[in-house]
Amino acid sequence: MSGKKEFHIIGAGVAGLGIGWRLAQRGHRVTVFDKGEAGKGASWAAAGMLASILESEPGEESLLPFLLEAQNLWPDFVKEISDFTGLDIGYRQTGTIFAACERDDAGILRQRYDFLQKNGVTLEWLERETVRAREPFLSPRVYSALYSPGDHQVDNRALTLALHAACLASGVTIRSHAPVSEIMSEGGHVAALRCMGDMIPAQNVVLCAGAWSAEIRGAPEVNSGNLPPVYPLKGQMLALQMDPKHPILTHVLWTPRVYLVPRKDGRLVIGATMEDRGFESLQRAGSVLHLLRETFEVLPGMEELPLAESWTGLRPSSRDDAPILGPTGIKGLSIATGQHRHGILMTPLIAGLMADYLITGKLGASARPYTLARFG
Ligand code: GLY
Numbered sequence: 001m002s003g004k005k006e007f008h009i010i011g012a013g014v015a016g017l018g019i020g021w022r023l024a025q026r027g028h029r030v031t032v033f034d035k036g037e038a039g040k041g042a043s044w045a046a047a048g049m050l051a052s053i054l055e056s057e058p059g060e061e062s063l064l065p066f067l068l069e070a071q072n073l074w075p076d077f078v079k080e081i082s083d084f085t086g087l088d089i090g091y092r093q094t095g096t097i098f099a100a101c102e103r104d105d106a107g108i109l110r111q112r113y114d115f116l117q118k119n120g121v122t123l124e125w126l127e128r129e130t131v132r133a134r135e136p137f138l139s140p141r142v143y144s145a146l147y148s149p150g151d152h153q154v155d156n157r158a159l160t161l162a163l164h165a166a167c168l169a170s171g172v173t174i175r176s177h178a179p180v181s182e183i184m185s186e187g188g189h190v191a192a193l194r195c196m197g198d199m200i201p202a203q204n205v206v207l208c209a210g211a212w213s214a215e216i217r218g219a220p221e222v223n224s225g226n227l228p229p230v231y232p233l234k235g236q237m238l239a240l241q242m243d244p245k246h247p248i249l250t251h252v253l254w255t256p257r258v259y260l261v262p263r264k265d266g267r268l269v270i271g272a273t274m275e276d277r278g279f280e281s282l283q284r285a286g287s288v289l290h291l292l293r294e295t296f297e298v299l300p301g302m303e304e305l306p307l308a309e310s311w312t313g314l315r316p317s318s319r320d321d322a323p324i325l326g327p328t329g330i331k332g333l334s335i336a337t338g339q340h341r342h343g344i345l346m347t348p349l350i351a352g353l354m355a356d357y358l359i360t361g362k363l364g365a366s367a368r369p370y371t372l373a374r375f376g
Helices: 014-025 065-083 105-118 128-134 156-169 285-298 300-304 347-359 365-370
Strands: 006-010 028-033 096-100 124-127 145-150 172-173 180-186 187-193 198-201 204-206 231-240 252-254 259-262 267-271 307-318 323-329 333-339
Touching: 006 014, 006 128, 014 028, 014 156, 014 333, 014 347, 065 156, 065 347, 096 105, 096 128, 105 145, 124 128, 128 145, 156 172, 172 323, 231 285, 267 285, 323 347, 323 365, 333 347, 347 365
Parallel strands: 006 028, 006 204, 028 172, 096 252, 204 333
Antiparallel strands: 096 145, 124 145, 180 187, 187 198, 231 267, 231 307, 252 259, 259 267, 323 333
C-alpha cells in the first residue's frame, strides 16, 4: 500500500477507536491496544451527555468554541456511523433542562445564563408552570429552570459498540487485554511498544490511554512533574429503570448537584460525583447516597423505580481541564487524552482532528491551543 502507514493506538475508548476508524477509512493499517476489554473503561462508564452549553462553566470560556464545534458534528456523525454499522447509538435530541430547587440554585442558574450569554449562547428561562408542563413528574420544589435546546445525549455504550464494529468492519485490529507497559524511543523517535513481554516495532503511535496515559513507561514528558499531566477524576454513577412506555422523565435534567439522563429504553442514568481519589474504583456509600438523595429532591417518583446498576468511572482530567491533543516531544508519538468531562461529546471532533494530523502532519486550528507543549 504505497503512502499508507501503520499506526499503533494505545487505548480502545471512544478516542482510540474513533481515531482508528478514521485512519482505517483512509486506507491505513491500525492496531488498537487496550489493557482491559476494549471500550469498557471511561467511555463505558460515562453518561453520554452532549452538553457543550450547560456543562460549560465560568472560567471555561476558551474551551467553549471547541465544545460547540464538537456538538455541531453530532448529527452527521450519528448518521454516518449508524448507516455504516446498522447500529442505533441512542442519539436523543430532547434538549436539556437545568432546574433550580433550592434558594441558592437561582443564583447558580443566573450565573450560568449570564456567562453563556456573554459568550454568545442564549438559553431559555422557564418558569415553574412551563417546566412542569414539560416534565410533569418534577418536584413542586422546582421553581424555575434554564432550557438549552442544543444540548442532547447519546447512549455512550451503544456508541462504543458501534465504533468497535466500525473499526472491525474497516480492517482495524483491536487487541483487548493487551496492556502496553512501555513506549520505547530511539534518537528522539518512537521505535517500539512493549506489550506483555513482546516488543512490537512501532513508528507511529497514538497515546489515548485516558487517565492511565501518564502511567505508561516512556510516555512523553514536559518540563515539570509527572507527565503527561493527566490524572483520574472519579465519578460514581447509578441507573434506575423506568417503564419506557410511561417514563417519569424525558429531557436530560440537571440540578447544580446531580444530572439525570433518560434513555429511549427507560433506563435513567444518574451522575456523577467528582472525586479526586486516584485510581480507586470502589463504590462508596456516601457517593451513592448523594446521588439518590439529590435525584429524589428533583424527581420524587424515582423511589418506586428498580435500581438497575451502579458503577464508577475515571475521567481523564488534565491540569487545566482541557484536552491534550497532537504532537509530543517524541517524533512519531502523538497524544489524545485529557477530555475531562467531555470525552463522549468530543469523540467525532478528536477523531477527525487527530486523523488529519496523523496523515498530513498539520494540526487543525481548533486543536492547536491544546497541545502538550502548553504545559512546558
Ligand atoms: N459529562 C458528565 C460527567 O463528566 O460527569
